[in-house]
Amino acid sequence: MYLTRFRVNAHRREARHLLASPHRLHGAVNGAFPEPPAADGIGPRILWRVDHNARSDILLFIVSPSRPDLTHLVDQAGWPAATDAEGWQTYDYGDFLGALTTGSTWSFRLTANPVHSIRRKEGEPTKRTAHVTFRHQARWLLQRQEKNGFEILTKPAGRRLHIEGDEHQMIVRDHRPLQFPKASRDKQLNVSITKVTYDGRLRVTDPDLLRRTLTNGLGKAKAYGCGLMTLAPIG
Template sequence: MTILWLTRLVLDPRNREVARDLASAVSLHRRIMSLFPDNVGSQARHDLGVLFRVEDGPAGSHLLIQSGHEPDIKRLPDGYGQAWTKPLTPMLDFLSPGLPLRYRIAANPIRKPGKTTRELYGLKPIVPLSGDAARQWWLRQAQQSGLHIHAAHASPLSPVGGQRARGQRIHHARCLFEGTATVADPDLLRRRVAEGIGRGKSYGCGLLSLAPAATLS
């Protein structure tokens, strides 16, 4: 398995560039990708395995970045924040069937109704899910990711978005799923952690965090 890196970046809320990036998922995506080699290609995020999630706490916001290439923190602007990077691979190598875990993921739960259903009910091609429908989406995704869920708590999050080049608007509804599980298929789980889950991976969705049952915080 490719070595994965996990970077925790504690952001300085007084920094103007931090404020700008937090206001736009597109801007934040560009900032994160600037930490990696240039000229990777048109699928740089995918090829470098970059996923991220913003988390808010009593001390302010921090950013989690997972990647298949160690980021160059020196590329951050002065005063942007403090960062620590460690290899994630030892944790993933530790996974085994039946291992109890805590998990957390901010995801974009959706469904794609068929053409007949869309025409009948006037639905869009992609319908964001909420409430129990979102929770059921996560339970299906978890099963398909090698996890056996014991507890699943779902909390709505504010959507992420921004404007890309040529005026294209980005908008992804989000929900935070967290709880407890046991490992059902370690190899499948490792692959899904590396790939990310669901849509919106370029804009802060899909990063699945795992930790031994009492240590995820």
């Protein structure tokens, strides 16, 4: 497994064109691999995420079973004339994943598509609907802790700002409803998703399950930049 970081040159028109559509960026990411793995949910897949840290500090992260070649992204959305580096950094992710141990604690970031299925009236098929409030978005992730191999750390009682809803070391931010076109054979579809970013601290409860989460993703809309969780040491 590999973890790749690519800095996007937001001053370029081509870069802004890619960032405006998760469908176009999905195609650009897949173009980095001669043979992308099947997205069947069985084995590791290609996951990606865009972090908007500041107006001119935009990073694309990719987790993948094979090493990518992002030359085309450098030409479109990077700094192709720079000669002191290839334009992206790829790291061997396997050693890090293999070293995860039960009880270790980490900072995490996850961009996800928190949804639930509802039925408006009896007899109707269920419809996938986005969670739109902080409380429900936070609950969506909390409900998925155990089966994904981690638990989000709780705050000491004296650091909680509210009686309910502020028990965990986690913030939910950057709520982004997105709508973009997607060509599908003989017609064009409009895709609607909601992206939410979670930042917080977690404890590993099952290293094998967490390794699967980090390489297979969490939640829906993985093709469109959702589902990638990354860990960092708690500083």
